Amino acid sequence: MNSTSDESEILHIVSSFEYSTKLELLLLKLEENGIPKKHIVAIPLDKKREQKKGLFDTIHHSDGVSVVDLGFILGMILMLLGVIYGYILPIGPIFLAFIGLLLGFGIGTFTKYLYLKRKKTNITESKTEVILTIKCNQANVESIQDILWNHNALGIGVKFPDN
Amino acid sequence: MKQKLSTLNEQVHLPQRRWIFSSNSYAGNVLHRTNPWIVVWWSMAFPGFGHLIINHYFWGFLLIAFEYLVNNLGHVNEAIYYSMIGEITKSKSILHVNWTFLYVLVYAFSMWDCYRRSIENNKVYELANKEKGYISTFQFSPLEINILEKKEPILACIWSSFGPGLGEFYLHKLPYFLVSLSWWLVVIFCSNIYEGVFHSMVGEISVTKDIVPPQWILFIPSIYCFSMYYSYTLAIENNKLFEKEKAMFLVQRYQEGDLNELYK
Structure with missing residues (x-):
């Protein structure tokens, strides 16, 4: 399927994930289903603001072990x-x-x-770690959503083209 | 200036100088930030444990062997026990001066040494982390397979509380597991710990006091707590590494499409 065949049928699916090996399986499956690699953009999120503390500050919260x-x-x-x-x-x-x-x-x-x-340290981290955007054809939205849900998507959003 | 530096680097083609993860099919070693004082604390609790936290497995194993042997030869634990319950004279008479001297020297040295190494490791970690080099996720040999995968820190901790070393089994640290299992077997048989637990649980506390020697049972608190703390820490560092690797992979492989182009 060529997703650029008809401009009006093109839409975007945005979904969020945790880091996992299943995410790699998902990306492989999407490519097998005919989504070109260029139409998939994955954006890994930083979970915390990078710490600008001195190296030898007594406690490194970023290690997660300090609790x-x-x-x-x-x-x-x-x-x-x-x-x-x-x-x-x-x-x-x-x-x-x-x-x-x-x-x-x-x-x-x-x-x-x-x-x-x-000390107002962020102890809890957000669950969302990766945002995935996929450009695809209206015809296979359902099947792609199915694949996403089956691979532990945290959330999925679809932007339909304006009519 | 920044531009200049980067072009310079491209010209020279520096090889990767430092990395934060080293692995083979039997174990992995993750370089991570540590708090030097926590490291010193574990070295105080049991010489060698501090070195394990800061990636020095071999020194750690040597110091652990030293602790078991020389502590027992010098009756250090027993002396601690008698001092704490107020029988100072008994404590003095039970200590072997030769071995205790050696014990104290190495004990102090190992604290200083792991403090120093912890600080060096932290500096190197900062540099290695910035290099963003290749992280191996898969090691396969005829005898074993080692896959970088997310692990559950609480689970590792719980397994370690059932038996020191089991958490590390779960985290795929074969050498550490073998060493800690062998010593744990020695501790079980010399301290009668399980028999002691059994007699306590059926209410025969005086029997427990008779069959469990203080010299050996005084090792157990540090072994237990360290094992739980250590496997928890290792699991978290393992997960952080896993996430770092995944993020790097995604950026390299799945950011070819230009968002401006895609959302036009």
Whole structure:
């Protein structure tokens, strides 16, 4: 099918995706279905504003790990104390260690979360990661939409030509 | 000035100088930013763990072996235990001076060393990340296949909490898994940890106290927490790399069409 045959029948489909290997399968399938590569434009989105912080700032939020690091540090310390004092307390080393771990992890993660929130760091990231625009013929809109939905599109929009 | 620099680069055709991902079919190593103090903390918890976070697997394995051997020879954990419950004299009598001296020296060295390496890695990461070089997504050998794929950080963390090393199995780190599994087996049999858990759960806490030696069980908090933290971190770095690779691929392959032309 030649999508440039009739100007009035041409339309654009815009859809959004997460990064995934399925997205590559989708692009391959679209090409197999006769959409020329030039009519597909994929725009990867930055999920956060690029950080312009000093390299050795104590916390690199961009690493994503920093929400839990304090949790595991406190978890480990309290677990260790739990083991040691469990020997001389009636509750025993195993249970006290487990309680220590949960308590430490809870306190640490909660504290870190509040801290990040106060610093107004964007902890949650947007789900949309790629915008895909496809130029195609009115005749195969349905089938393309089907393919898009089957490959985990987050959303699909169609711009029909003005009549 | 910018223009000039870029034309200069084109003329010289510099090869790719640094990259953020190295892999073969058995494992991958992702260069990423780290907070030097967090790295030092894990090195304090267990010498060698700090080095694992900053991509130095071999040094990490050596230091881990050192920690297990020399800590046990010097009875360091036992001494910590007796000091903490207030029996200082017992603690003094149980320490072996030779081994404890060696232990302290290497312990301090490994903290300093991984702090230094962490900072060097961060600098190199900034440069390597800007180069936007080729990221290999697929490694295939007669024995294994390693595919760069999204992983679930929480899942990796949960598996590691069931058994240290399982999260790394999920993340396809074969050497790390083998090393951590072997040491974990040693720890299980020397510390009687599972038997201790069993007796605690059926209410025989005094039995647990008798059969679980403090020298060995004091290793377990750091092993457990590090393993969970580490697999969580690795999964996140793996995902960030995956997204970076996909974005680069999409820009290179699917931006041939001109939007002005398409939307005319």
